[in-house]
Amino acid sequence: MSTIPIADRGGKVTLQHMAKPYVKGGGVGALLQSLPDILAAPHFRSVVDAAFAARRRKRALIWGIGGHVVKCGLAPILLDLMRRGFVTAFAMNGAASIHDFEIAIAGQTSEDVEAVLPDGRFGSAEETGREMNLAIVEAAKAGIGMGEALGARLDQLAKPECAPYSIVLQAWRAAVPVTVHVAVGTDTPHTHPASDGAAIGAATHHDFRLYCSVVKELHDGGVYLNVGSAVLLPEVFLKAVSVTRNLGNALTRFTTVNFDFLQHYRPKVNVVERPHAQSDGKGYAITGHHELMIPLLAAALIERDS
Numbered sequence: 226m227s228t229i230p231i232a233d234r235g236g237k238v239t240l241q242h243m244a245k246p247y248v249k250g251g252g253v254g255a256l257l258q259s260l261p262d263i264l265a266a267p268h269f270r271s272v273v274d275a276a277f278a279a280r281r282r283k284r285a286l287i288w289g290i291g292g293h294v295v296k297c298g299l300a301p302i303l304l305d306l307m308r309r310g311f312v313t314a315f316a317m318n319g320a321a322s323i324h325d326f327e328i329a330i331a332g333q334t335s336e337d338v339e340a341v342l343p344d345g346r347f348g349s350a351e352e353t354g355r356e357m358n359l360a361i362v363e364a365a366k367a368g369i370g371m372g373e374a375l376g377a378r379l380d381q382l383a384k385p386e387c388a389p390y391s392i393v394l395q396a397w398r399a400a401v402p403v404t405v406h407v408a409v410g411t412d413t414p415h416t417h418p419a420s421d422g423a424a425i426g427a428a429t430h431h432d433f434r435l436y437c438s439v440v441k442e443l444h445d446g447g448v449y450l451n452v453g454s455a456v457l458l459p460e461v462f463l464k465a466v467s468v469t470r471n472l473g474n475a476l477t478r479f480t481t482v483n484f485d486f487l488q489h490y491r492p493k494v495n496v497v498e499r500p501h502a503q504s505d506g507k508g509y510a511i512t513g514h515h516e517l518m519i520p521l522l523a524a525a526l527i528e529r530d531s
Contacts, residue, residue: 238263253521253528268509273525275448275480275507276311284479285313285442289462290392291453292320296335297516300325300390302523307401311526314402314439315372315392318457319412322375322393322405327353329383329391347413354417356382358424361414365424370432372396372403402439404432406461433461440465443479451496452484453515459483459495466500482509484518 244261251259257273260266279286288303306312317325327334330352341347348354356378364374376397383394396403407429409415409422440462443449451458469476481500483492488510497508511518 253524257525265511269511269522271507272448272450272480272482272509272511273522273529275446276450276522276526277529279446279448279480280310282446284445285439285447285449286311287314287316287439287443287447287449288312289316289449289451289454289458290321291318291455291458292324294453294515294519295321295324295328295392297514297519299515299519300328300392302520303392304389304395306523306526307396307399309527309530311523312396312401313442314404314436315396316404316406316436316439316458316461317372317393318454319405319407319414322371323353323357323412323414325391325393326357326375326379329379329387329394330356332384332387332390348416350413351417354414355419357414358417358419358421361428362419362421362424364428364431365421368431369428370435371405371407371425371428372432374428375405376403402435404436404439405429406432406436406457408457411457433465436461437465437468441469441474441476444474444476445478447479449479449481449496450484451482451492452519454492455485455487455489456491459491463495463499477504478506480507480509482511484511484513484515484522486512486514488512 242262245259247256247259257270276286303312324334327350336347336350338347357375360374360378361371364371367374372393376393379391379394380397383391388394393403407425409425414420415425449462451462466476481496483496485492493510497510500506501508
């Protein structure tokens with residue numbers, strides 16, 4: 226076997242890529258700069274840069290959130306970002322809207338499935354099923370979306386001490402769009418006697434059309450963040466991208482990022498990769514627990530803004 230000098234071979238990791246020890250009192254910005262310039266660290270910094278630039282340029286900042294994001298207690302973080310201008314719209318799957326609704330009306334959510342599934346009590350909470358379905362039926366009658374209808378319902382039902390923790394309600398009060406995207410049978414309110422399949426379909430379809438108009442605003446500097454939805458929201462996002470372009474709208478030069486504690490196939494292709502095919506955009510995949518990564522991202526944006 227022949228050999229060559231290591232200087233001729235080169236290497237992908239050099240001294241310039243090394244981490245720097247954190248200095249006490251440096252703050253979140255210094256922490257990010259101390260990270261090694263390897264793998265996810267530069268990607269995370271790029272996401273911060275893109276989100277900050279999107280707000281500065283008044284481009285769309287859309288947060289797609291799954292149920293686990295709400296169950297992790299992150300509503301105060303996301304609502305603070307909304308008030309700071311780092312959110313222009315929320316998209317939710319059904320689970321996220323359910324957990325948010327329950328937090329608003331009861332101050333608790335996330336039942337013990339293993340304990341109640343054996344006797345069929347899983348998903349049988351009366352107030353959740355009744356009130357969400359009444360709102361959805363009213364949405365279909367009024368020709369509005371599910372997100373708007375749930376926000377209006379919570380404006381009447383939410384307990385005062387719980388209301389500040391509801392993304393749906395606080396976004397509704399701030400006139401920030403919330404779209405809710407469901408597949409019939411995936412969510413516990415669909416099993417309630419008050420459920421109406423036609424109303425569910427009409428309300429979530431209205432939200433899809435609204436979502437397409439929101440996605441259109443990603444062009445030239447917007448950011449879409451998919452946080453904790455492995456299948457439904459990535460599928461909806463890709464369809465909205467296609468619809469937007471099909472209608473003759475330019476949709477290029479935007480950033481997408483998937484935050485999750487496991488990287489799945491669907492977000493990888495539908496969020497990180499496919500939207501940028503033949504388009505000058507960037508996609509990133511950041512792996513980590515939501516309860517750690519999203520507060521870190523928020524802190525980095527706030528620190529950068531100060």
